[in-house]
Amino acid sequence: MGLAHEHEIHRRRFGRNLGVGLVLGGFAALIFALTLAKLGDGGPSQAFDHTIRVDQLEAVE
Amino acid sequence: MSEASILTEEKEAGFGDFVALLKPRVMSLVVFTALVGLIVAPGGVHPVIGFASILFIAIGAGASGALNMWYDADIDALMRRTANRPVPSGLVDAKDALAIGVTLSVMAVVMLELAANFVAAALLAFTILFYAVVYTMWLKRWTPHNIVIGGAAGAFPPMIGWAVVTGGVSLESFLMFALIFMWTPPHFWALALFMKEDYSKAGVPMLTVTHGRRVTRNHILAYAILLAPVSIGLGLTSIGGPFYMATAVALNLWFIKGALDIRRRPEIQAEADAYRVEKSFFRFSLVYLFVSFSALLVESALKTYGLGGW
Numbered sequence: 001m002g003l004a005h006e007h008e009i010h011r012r013r014f015g016r017n018l019g020v021g022l023v024l025g026g027f028a029a030l031i032f033a034l035t036l037a038k039l040g041d042g043g044p045s046q047a048f049d050h051t052i053r054v055d056q057l058e059a060v061e
Numbered sequence: 062m063s064e065a066s067i068l069t070e071e072k073e074a075g076f077g078d079f080v081a082l083l084k085p086r087v088m089s090l091v092v093f094t095a096l097v098g099l100i101v102a103p104g105g106v107h108p109v110i111g112f113a114s115i116l117f118i119a120i121g122a123g124a125s126g127a128l129n130m131w132y133d134a135d136i137d138a139l140m141r142r143t144a145n146r147p148v149p150s151g152l153v154d155a156k157d158a159l160a161i162g163v164t165l166s167v168m169a170v171v172m173l174e175l176a177a178n179f180v181a182a183a184l185l186a187f188t189i190l191f192y193a194v195v196y197t198m199w200l201k202r203w204t205p206h207n208i209v210i211g212g213a214a215g216a217f218p219p220m221i222g223w224a225v226v227t228g229g230v231s232l233e234s235f236l237m238f239a240l241i242f243m244w245t246p247p248h249f250w251a252l253a254l255f256m257k258e259d260y261s262k263a264g265v266p267m268l269t270v271t272h273g274r275r276v277t278r279n280h281i282l283a284y285a286i287l288l289a290p291v292s293i294g295l296g297l298t299s300i301g302g303p304f305y306m307a308t309a310v311a312l313n314l315w316f317i318k319g320a321l322d323i324r325r326r327p328e329i330q331a332e333a334d335a336y337r338v339e340k341s342f343f344r345f346s347l348v349y350l351f352v353s354f355s356a357l358l359v360e361s362a363l364k365t366y367g368l369g370g371w
Contacts, residue, residue: 034176
């Protein structure tokens with residue numbers, strides 16, 4: 001008894017959990033979209049890869 | 062009666078009650094004015110960045126609403142208009158409201174800095190602090206000028222939207238701020254005129270309670286007159302134009318006329334017709350703000366076709 005019962009309060013809690021879940025999922029999706037937007041906006045991006053690259057050197061006559 | 066019915070005795074909040082904590086109706090105004098600030102600003106941002114920025118501004122505003130409900134639960138419970146809010150009605154614990162308010166505030170500011178820039182984030186942080194601390198904790202219960210200065214919090218969103226694009230503050234964004242700032246007192250005082258029992262019962266020093274209703278009527282007219290030059294001045298800047306100007310002139314004339322009507326009315330007459338003029342002025346004040354900002358949007362849309370602007 002008791003635990004097996006589906007009660008109104010379980011539905012309300014499920015609604016809350018679902019809401020929080022959707023919000024978190026949406027937040028993660030938004031961060032991903034922001035990442036794409038920011039990387040796509042500023043041309044090619046480069047990270048430091050521990051070696052000297054040609055395009056990092058200053059132009060010499 | 063089932064054995065589980067005992068659980069329903071204790072009220073438990075649904076997801077919607079937590080959403081109500083963020084004052085969705087205030088949020089919608091924030092979203093609209095911030096969006097206008099963002100769109101009319103010179104230049105542009107990536108749509109995703111624009112969307113995210115507006116969202117974080119709205120969350121920041123909502124968070125300050127939650128902080129307000131945490132702090133004001135005692136007086137909200139006394140006023141008919143606010144007694145059903147989640148905290149005074151016992152659905153959400155005051156401590157939870159505080160936790161949600163603080164968490165969302167910090168998150169919104171940090172995320173706005175990452176999505177947009179430092180100036181926009183700093184303005185948002187200032188807005189939240191201003192509303193939660195300066196207005197809610199300090200001014201609201203202390204001075205009848207509470208809404209005059211507190212109105213600044215509601216006036217910041219278009220300035221933040223502008224800063225998202227430009228990374229700074231300008232005459233245009235300041236005047237958009239000033240427009241809402243000057244608009245807030247007559248808007249709320251009209252409400253206070255016909256919600257009088259509420260504020261006096263809760264001991265909030267509304268102008269109607271401290272200085273009387275005659276003084277309040279005079280103040281509504283004074284602010285309505287002071288609002289006009291701000292609204293017209295905004296029309297002379299780079300975001301104004303003939304369309305906005307024509308709209309602003311009409312709106313301000315009508316607003317001042319409404320304020321004059323309120324100023325002229327004796328209290329007995331107002332009570333006799335259940336504050337008909339005050340209520341219609343209050344409704345029109347909402348239209349005023351909405352149409353003013355919509356006109357800025359139209360002006361900026363016309364510009365893309367080479368029509369708007371001076």
